[in-house]
Amino acid sequence: MSGTAERPLRADAERSVRAILEAAERVLAVDPSASMEQIAAAAGVARTTIHRRFAHRQAMIDALATSAARQLVQAVDDGRPDTAPPLVALHRITANVLEVKSAWAFALGLPADPGSEAAALHQAIARQCIAVLERARADKLIDEAADLQWIQRVYYALLGESLRGHPDDAGLDTDTLAARIIETLLHGAGPRA
Known part of the structure; x- marks a missing residue:
């Protein structure tokens, strides 16, 4: 993590960093200008603990962005994008991504600095x-002439709209939302056969 020691952290130090980053997500989602002191209080650690782990506020923000991006990569990997049938992979990945993005909305909403680990992880996710869309096209779930870059943008827009939420969607679980996204992505609003 940016701003942390290069050697691996002890288990208690890893827990401390995790608690700090989770608290930073909660606090900064409500108040992006929150102080390191406010984050320390929310994490249940001393301010000096944060400063021991992160040289400055931006180092903590960078670590937060990287940690969230790593969790997003794990969410995609857990959907078995290379081995599950494409429709299953699309659904699993979508449900997993909805969970991670809703839990880490602040961190994943940060623009990734070019050349950063977070930016590289987001590029890997896009690839x-x-x-997965190519596999779906090979399975004839997507028209062979479809522009996959456009389909990807539509997919991301559907994810974003689902994450923004609507009063009618209150209480819907991520599997239901994922099914809606995939249904809309693959079939649009046209009549069903």
């Missing part, structure tokens, strides 16, 4: 998305 993985195209690969």
